[in-house]
Amino acid sequence: MSQKPANAPWRNFYGRRKGHALRDSQEAYLAEDLARLSPGAVDWDVNPERNALDLKALFGGRPVWLEVGFGGGEHLVHQAATNPDVGIIGAEPYINGVAMLLGKIRAAGVTNLAVHPGDVRDLFDVLPDASVARAFLLYPDPWPKARHHRRRFVTPEHLQPLARVMQPGAIFRVATDIPDYVRQTLEEVPPAGFDLLGESGVAWDDWIPTRYEQKALREGRVPHYVTFRRRD
Template sequence: MTEPTREDGAPWRNFYGRRHGKTLRSGQKQHMQTTLQEIAPRGVTWAENPARAAIDPGALFADGRPLWLEIGFGGGEHMLAQAAANRDVGIIGCEPYVNGVAMFLSQMAREEIDNIRVHAGDARDLLDVLPEASIDRAFLLYPDPWPKKRHHRRRFVNPEFVDPLARALKPGAIFRVATDIPDYVRHTLEHMCARPDFEWLAERPADWREPWADWHRTRYEAKAIREERTPHYLTFRRL
């Protein structure tokens, strides 16, 4: 039986999040048509790279700098802050929600940040083509919790997603997860601590209750705190 394919020729992958919201403003549309094209990694989409050959990180940033990856950057507040504070690092952000990407691009242009590349799509497509052991740090910040038990397989912290992430992370690379949902904390620890290729770095309660020293609060965290939910900060190291 032939596998169903998408319009770009890719094998069909279920995607459960939102891709579009309100109509973009004219300036946002312009950034999607110009700025995004300038900073989108080449060879990520199936139409560009049907063989799924590994892309060249040197083509993203020509100076061989460390690469960080943010999966689902939302409005991009954290990614912008990290890029501004770490100009010698190249950051790749993945976000399928068009309105979030457009909002981020406008802010990035205003702040004249140039060390970010954006894949406006499913992180799985990027993970397909990242070379093995190419990423120095990864962030998963306030992912969709999919609270119903029958939807838990949609959560990012499952082998379908973490296996290719593990392949792309360098030995010793750090993987940070932030969430305000207690069951997502439990789910993440259950899955990550059972893996032989990661270790949880917490030694005391403050290590998951207090934010990282270089943390920049996102709008999702601000909302969680307003609604009296408690953020948790989990740090794992790729072995």
């Protein structure tokens, strides 16, 4: 594994990077497709100067969307297929989820996607200011214990750089089945530079259920869909 340069910030990472053994087909997806789908030089070992990504070259000037933690990639591929006029970057450190996404990309034949298989904080470093037109945070790790709430995405460590890279008026969607995650989201996101547009038990019109949502429903938990707008 490559080492970060000495000037790289120290960032705690919580959660799994790999689960069960990958199937041969998934190993092939990673070997054959992942490098081609890179958004550019993101990691510190290949971009220690933190030069900004060239999103115009990446997506031909199309609006850029971002999904933070795409799980198995169902929603990401759905959005790419139904919105060919945008470019979408997905960030996910769990390599099993990345492999699942790559299989779905092949099956769907979508070409307007880029994939960062790592910590979204590293991606934030190299996204230009006000470059993202829409962002999604869907069923993030709930970290249910109170002492772990600081590990959640909806904390200033993540929300401040997210706000920096989002355009004025850009939409930020959050979906979760954890009531306390809704509470923290409603408390933490507006001070980072967002206005609340709505919080509902009814999904967005262009929503596709994910495996995490289906599991929540099977276990009797109620999904919440929260929408914010990046302040001008």
